[in-house]
Amino acid sequence: MKDLDKKILQILQEDSEISMEELGSKVNLSPSPCYRRVKNLKDKGYIDKNVAVLNKKKLNLERPYFVHVKTTSHNKEWTDQFKRIVKNTPQIVECHRLMGEVDYILKVRLKNSESYNEFYFNLINKINFASISGFPSLEELKETNILPLDYI
Numbered sequence: 001m002k003d004l005d006k007k008i009l010q011i012l013q014e015d016s017e018i019s020m021e022e023l024g025s026k027v028n029l030s031p032s033p034c035y036r037r038v039k040n041l042k043d044k045g046y047i048d049k050n051v052a053v054l055n056k057k058k059l060n061l062e063r064p065y066f067v068h069v070k071t072t073s074h075n076k077e078w079t080d081q082f083k084r085i086v087k088n089t090p091q092i093v094e095c096h097r098l099m100g101e102v103d104y105i106l107k108v109r110l111k112n113s114e115s116y117n118e119f120y121f122n123l124i125n126k127i128n129f130a131s132i133s134g135f136p137s138l139e140e141l142k143e144t145n146i147l148p149l150d151y152i
Helices: 003-014 020-027 031-043 076-087 113-124
Strands: 064-070 092-097 104-109 131-136
Touching: 003 020, 003 031, 020 031, 113 131
Parallel strands: none
Antiparallel strands: 064 104, 064 131, 092 104
């Protein structure tokens, strides 16, 4: 990938609403070629979609909870059911399958410990787990949607 395209991607990660005129001026292109490069990056799949990043404080979702999930069942039926639950639970903003003692880690956005308690009981009533442990974040040191471009 050309350095110019990487620079465009970096700028778009920081502000996807930037005008083609302003983006072009930052990368020394006129708006038309700049638009063609952005369209090409979208067509090639480097840009999935443009979204609005909401203010978590305004939504009363200031700190995430991390939930460690252990299961005794690794069969397809349990896994498929778990994936459906994760997909259909808006409070779960990330889910990762892990190696080691914990099978899955969930990043969950909730208002407070009372809402965690409600989330917990809703979850355990939908599917069986070996164990679930929740950990509220005390301080969020970094959260970003900006991805490194060093590997393309």
